[in-house]
Amino acid sequence: MKWxxxxxxLIRHLYLYKRSFPRIxxxxxxxxxxxxxxxxxxxxxxKLGIGGFNAVTVLLGAVIFWDFLNQSQxxxxxxxxxxxxxxxxxxxxxxxxxxSEFFVSTLLVGLVRLILVGIILATxxxxxxxxxxxxxxxxxxxxxxxxxxxGWALGLFANAIILRxxxxxxILAWGFLILVQPFSAVFYPVSALPSxxxxxxxxxxxxxxxxxxxxxxxxxxxxxxxxxxxxxANLIYLILMTTFFFRMFAYVKREGxxxxxxx
Amino acid sequence: xxxxxxxxxxxxxxxxxRAVDDLSFRVEEGTITGLLGPNGAGKTTTIQMLLDLIxxxxxxxxxxxxxxxxxxxxxxxxxxxxxxxxxxxGNLKVHENLLTFGRLYxxxxxxEQIDRLADFFEIREFMKKLxxxxxxxxxxxxxxxxxxxxxxxxxxxxxxxASLDPDIxxxxxxxxxxxxxERGVTILYTSHxxxxxxxxxxxxxxxxxxxLKDEGTPEELVKKYGREDLNDVFLHIARNxxx
Numbered sequence: 001m002k003w004x005x006x007x008x009x010l011i012r013h014l015y016l017y018k019r020s021f022p023r024i025x026x027x028x029x030x031x032x033x034x035x036x037x038x039x040x041x042x043x044x045x046x047k048l049g050i051g052g053f054n055a056v057t058v059l060l061g062a063v064i065f066w067d068f069l070n071q072s073q074x075x076x077x078x079x080x081x082x083x084x085x086x087x088x089x090x091x092x093x094x095x096x097x098x099x100s101e102f103f104v105s106t107l108l109v110g111l112v113r114l115i116l117v118g119i120i121l122a123t124x125x126x127x128x129x130x131x132x133x134x135x136x137x138x139x140x141x142x143x144x145x146x147x148x149x150x151g152w153a154l155g156l157f158a159n160a161i162i163l164r165x166x167x168x169x170x171i172l173a174w175g176f177l178i179l180v181q182p183f184s185a186v187f188y189p190v191s192a193l194p195s196x197x198x199x200x201x202x203x204x205x206x207x208x209x210x211x212x213x214x215x216x217x218x219x220x221x222x223x224x225x226x227x228x229x230x231x232x233a234n235l236i237y238l239i240l241m242t243t244f245f246f247r248m249f250a251y252v253k254r255e256g257x258x259x260x261x262x263x
Numbered sequence: 264x265x266x267x268x269x270x271x272x273x274x275x276x277x278x279x280x281r282a283v284d285d286l287s288f289r290v291e292e293g294t295i296t297g298l299l300g301p302n303g304a305g306k307t308t309t310i311q312m313l314l315d316l317i318x319x320x321x322x323x324x325x326x327x328x329x330x331x332x333x334x335x336x337x338x339x340x341x342x343x344x345x346x347x348x349x350x351x352x353g354n355l356k357v358h359e360n361l362l363t364f365g366r367l368y369x370x371x372x373x374x375e376q377i378d379r380l381a382d383f384f385e386i387r388e389f390m391k392k393l394x395x396x397x398x399x400x401x402x403x404x405x406x407x408x409x410x411x412x413x414x415x416x417x418x419x420x421x422x423x424x425a426s427l428d429p430d431i432x433x434x435x436x437x438x439x440x441x442x443x444x445e446r447g448v449t450i451l452y453t454s455h456x457x458x459x460x461x462x463x464x465x466x467x468x469x470x471x472x473x474x475l476k477d478e479g480t481p482e483e484l485v486k487k488y489g490r491e492d493l494n495d496v497f498l499h500i501a502r503n504x505x506x
Contacts, residue, residue, distance in 0.1 A: 008366030012352075015359045086352040091409075094314045094344045095367040096336040256277060256308065256317045 009105035072151025075110030077173035205233035273322035284473035297464035305473035346421035353395030368413035457494035
């Protein structure tokens with residue numbers, strides 16, 4: 001793997017962020033609007049005094065974490081789609097660039113987006129709702145890292161499907177994560193799910209993160225079972241999704257469909 | 264002369280369709296070689312296999328004496344491609360595109376290299392423009408600038424003068440001849456403009472239905488088929504007539 005090629009694509013995507021209103025919206029507008037809606041709802045629930053829990057902490061923590069996952073998945077998928085929309089796949093794949101370098105660059109784009117969104121949301125939630133994300137302490141790092149890796153694995157899966165079925169499948173870049181949300185116990189504990197869905201929930205790495213986050217806010221301690229559960233599930237997903245993507249890439253090269261993706 | 268490209272018994276099947284059928288040819292170092300054939304002859308599939316964008320069903324491709332399976336990075340670092348049908352990202356400025364591709368190729372002293380090529384192709388005046396605002400002629404010059412960023416030993420050009428007006432097309436041909444002469448670049452060239460091929464190619468390879476139909480210098484082929492020019496030879500071969 002060569003850093004100069006990873007860097008080239010990272011900078012190529014950052015050039016776009018300088019002047020692209022939709023991209024800025026994706027980092028600022030949508031996450032902030034979501035934070036406002038959930039923030040006010042949390043304040044309202046707290047006022048009602050129902051549930052015996054701190055709604056601001058639980059719900060805003062979940063919203064911010066969910067957005068981390070969202071940014072990570074989208075950065076992989078949108079960076080890939082960007083090359084398809086701009087008919088640039090041929091140009092980049094006739095350079096010595098490796099597909100693995102391409103994905104490391106999208107990972108770094110995701111990291112930049114995640115840091116920016118993290119700063120914006122953490123600051124706003126503290127100023128508006130007195131919610132301090134850093135109360136999670138050390139646990140914040142493995143939690144965010146696991147969400148980031150799971151988002152990357154989902155992005156690889158969406159890209160593999162786009163490779164196989166073409167741009168008609170690009171809706172997955174935006175919609176796939178929504179499929180995961182109900183089963184990942186984002187805003188409610190796994191125990192709130194019907195028992196037959198609880199097993200499915202524990203197959204999803206982000207479930208362990210959201211359960212762990214609620215545990216830290218409730219008890220101040222971090223369960224190693226949640227951290228290991230997330231890491232192990234992520235490892236399995238990353239292996240499976242990477243293998244799936246490379247198989248699909250070999251398939252489109254064999255079938256001569258790589259450039260047909262560009263329409 | 265050593266072959267820069269050596270294609271041996273190349274086959275590509277898409278399901279029951281054999282797009283390239285036992286194709287073998289060589290492209291010698293320092294030459295401009297035309298890869299010709301009617302639509303559907305298998306030129307694009309062959310070019311894409313030469314660029315490692317399509318995996319061959321069987322046969323071998325050796326570029327610079329090496330095969331993709333063991334030397335992909337080396338081959339692609341010494342090769343480049345340009346086509347008017349493949350544009351650079353329109354939402355990047357011209358200089359951003361050149362910097363991106365220069366970095367992808369790991370070009371040393373990149374800014375100096377871009378400056379040199381910007382003068383050579385006279386693109387300096389629109390370096391700060393967004394690529395989608397360029398005219399067709401400007402895009403062609405930008406594509407050629409990108410194609411020379413890594414000082415390639417082999418250049419694959421797909422109809423480089425298509426959709427250009429006669430003046431710009433002529434200037435592009437002169438530029439290509441200059442590049443080949445000054446830099447010793449080997450060029451594999453596809454075009455449907457036989458006059459142009461006759462003017463700049465040292466050798467032509469005719470393929471039809473995925474197979475090698477004939478090869479030689481334009482003069483040799485004109486003489487062999489007893490026609491007036493290469494255009495007549497093309498028509499003769501495309502209509503599947505024999506010598």
